[in-house]
Amino acid sequence: MQTMRLMLSNSDNRSLIRLSSYLYSYFRTPLNFFSLSAPSRASSTATNLFTSPWSSSQRRGIKVSGSDIRVGNIIGKQGRIYEVLKVDHSHEGRGKATIKVELRDIGQGNKITQRMGTDDNIERVYVQEKTFMFMCMDHDGTVVLMDPDSLDQMEVSKDLFSKDCLYLRDEMKVKVQFYDDKPLSASVPKHVTCIVKEVISATTRNKKVVLDNGLAVEVPPHIVAGDAIVVNTEDDSYIERAKS
Structure with a gap:
């Protein structure tokens, strides 16, 4: 076989x-x-x-600072496991720098928003x-x-x-x-090729187009409907015209 x-x-x-x-x-x-x-x-x-040995490679108890937390990280907090969905940094006056994080409870699926200090110790969970x-x-x-x-x-x-x-x-x-x-x-991959379906607005500096997947992105003026373009999936931004 x-x-x-x-x-x-x-x-x-x-x-x-x-x-x-x-x-x-x-x-x-x-x-x-x-x-x-x-x-x-x-x-x-x-x-x-x-099943094992997959589980054996997963670790808990690794401490990192709040400033190192990124979207997509998995963290442990008060006995529960959360996925980091959004991170906003802020610094008000002379106070301590903080971050506001949106978390998804892995076990229950609900979302919560919390604020923590950038120098707080956070438990990082590796998956x-x-x-x-x-x-x-x-x-x-x-x-x-x-x-x-x-x-x-x-x-x-x-x-x-x-x-x-x-x-x-x-x-x-x-x-x-x-x-x-x-x-x-x-x-998904960081770079994905999409087809420009239609142009919805245009200026002398750029165009706004709709892709074949329904997303709207800004592209250079020379891009027209039907063109294949490479898009950065992290921020839905135009990278270049796809090579034929």
Whole structure:
């Protein structure tokens, strides 16, 4: 079986992935092509995919200062685990510099906003990260991902990607962060190619356009509808016209 996998070309592998996506949408059951003739290697569930030694690489108790906290970090506070969604720094007069952070409770899903000093000790939680391939997104916001090595499939909510779910493309490689075998967040590549759908406003210095994913961005005056451009997904900014 291992020999058969090694002999598959890139074209064969892409065909398997597309066929798997089609069968998944039809039967609503994750498939592993290399388990069809070997029942003992049946596709594992999302929970069983990420067991030890994954968990053994996750660490708690690492202290960092408040000024080092960044969006996407996972922190521990009063016995709970939070994902940092937003960080705003401020300094009022001669008072101590502070940061206002928006946090998402990993266990309960609710969001809270707190203020802390830039020199406060914060417990940083390190998570495990794994690469997947995007297959499709259902109308209810369920994103289907595939492990490119095992071809096992997993479902996650589009909320894990936040606004970046708009950048998802067929066969795009994405990263998912886990803690205690539970998906915490997901991210797309920093640079993604999009198509300009239409120009909605223009000045002598720039244009505002709508992309094929619905996002509006500013571009240079020479960009026109139909152009392929490279966008920075971190701040939705124009980088350059895509090379043909």
